[in-house]
Amino acid sequence: MKQFHEYRNPALAIDLVVFGYHENMLSVLLLNRNEEPFKNGWTLPGAFLQMEERFLEACGRILKTKLGIGRLFLEQLYSFDEPDRDPRGRVISVTYFALVNPGKFEIAAGKMANDASWHDVKKMPELGFDHKDIFRKALERLRSKILYFPVGFELLDDMFTMTELHELYECILDISIDRRNFRRKILDSEYIVDTGLKREGLRNRHPSLYKFNKKLKQNNFHLNVS
Amino acid sequence: MKQFHEYRNPALAIDLVVFGYHENMLSVLLLNRNEEPFKNGWTLPGAFLQMEERFLEACGRILKTKLGIGRLFLEQLYSFDEPDRDPRGRVISVTYFALVNPGKFEIAAGKMANDASWHDVKKMPELGFDHKDIFRKALERLRSKILYFPVGFELLDDMFTMTELHELYECILDISIDRRNFRRKILDSEYIVDTGLKREGLRNRHPSLYKFNKKLKQNNFHLNVS
DNA sequence: CATGTTTGCGTTATTATGACGCAAAGTAAT
DNA sequence: ATTACTTTGCGTCATAATAACGCAAACATG
Incomplete structure (x- = not known):
């Protein structure tokens, strides 16, 4: 029997679907990657989970470099396991979706964030990794959630x-x-x-x-x- | 910048909440552990995710040693991240819940399974790790799911x-x-x-x-x- | 001021729900 | 078989929720 932690484990990433609403348009925060894979392509913001970190701490860390800090709605969405979802190797992605009022935030100005921008959910570009699946699931969740839970005000x-x-x-x-x-x-x-x-x-x-x-x-x- | 896979990653386990229904009683499949931690205590069935394995493959692997094979309903439940949920170290747990008709299955007879048994959800013993939280979430999900999706027949x-x-x-x-x-x-x-x-x-x-x-x-x- | 739009408050027909009646079919005991 | 009891299937009725839409006062625009 192998000892604990002798197993090779898949890597673990946190990816976020951040929804914003402004001027009658629902949009999602996307990053233009400046490195391989998918260099110059669009992806959802994300990061690898640190050894001691909780999911929500990782979410905060990801958001802080992209948006100013403020109140926002965060909820776990789903965990994705396709073996080939990341060309660099096996990466499990635990995803969250967030609702923010873009008027209360600003896309941060740091060098880590000059590549972040809002995209109309009706005009989404191609996304790297399996982020299209993640986005689809998030939109589905938002649409069903809004029917039975008052989350609309989070966006206003x-x-x-x-x-x-x-x-x-x-x-x-x-x-x-x-x-x-x-x-x-x-x-x-x-x-x-x-x-x-x-x-x-x-x-x-x-x-x-x-x-x-x-x-x-x-x-x-x-x-x-x- | 660290290279990919130089990060130390949390371990990744799959845990299952398997519901069965028989004689007007809803029950859950529990394991009596024969090793530390929680030796002789009750836990949900689970296993570490293998490097090349998908979540559902791991679910199948876990179930095969405990139950005969057959049709069953499986759905991803939630991913748990409490840093201290496993005393051996950092383990993320991706959980699934399953609905089976115990009449169509049998608790397998192998040595790996002589410790598995059904427990009335109304008379649950103490559970090791954070499995009480997982169980609670699963029951909640089952109760809300059954109201708007026909899953009842899975148990009959x-x-x-x-x-x-x-x-x-x-x-x-x-x-x-x-x-x-x-x-x-x-x-x-x-x-x-x-x-x-x-x-x-x-x-x-x-x-x-x-x-x-x-x-x-x-x-x-x-x-x-x- | 004239015109068109937005907002707030109604009405009405239809459908869904909760509470419950009742008799035919089935069961068990004599 | 007869009797007494339980289960099943179908129906009624009052109330609540919903969809469709009318209308006038408040507001905006030229």
């Missing part, structure tokens, strides 16, 4: 109009949803609450501003779409 | 009565569900179809036998319970 400012939330849902799900039924459903669920404030218009003030209801009982929210 | 014989399916749901969810509403919901969804056969009784024949509808459009099925 602290205060937002009903129309902005509505458009976010239509954009992510890529369907049209009746504005009035959406409004009723969202308000009935107590997903968000009215702040009492109004957004400033040019001459006067117009739509009500809402914010996420932190006291929401989690499973009060379920959106059906057909 | 090829043909089963409506009452058997109903009792399975009540057992897994640990709630009581109105028999007549359950029946209507399940039949409306086309989750299962009537085989036209009847189960043999002592003097006569009694309840209709149903089987899983393989032509089911996936998202036709959603069970609400309150």
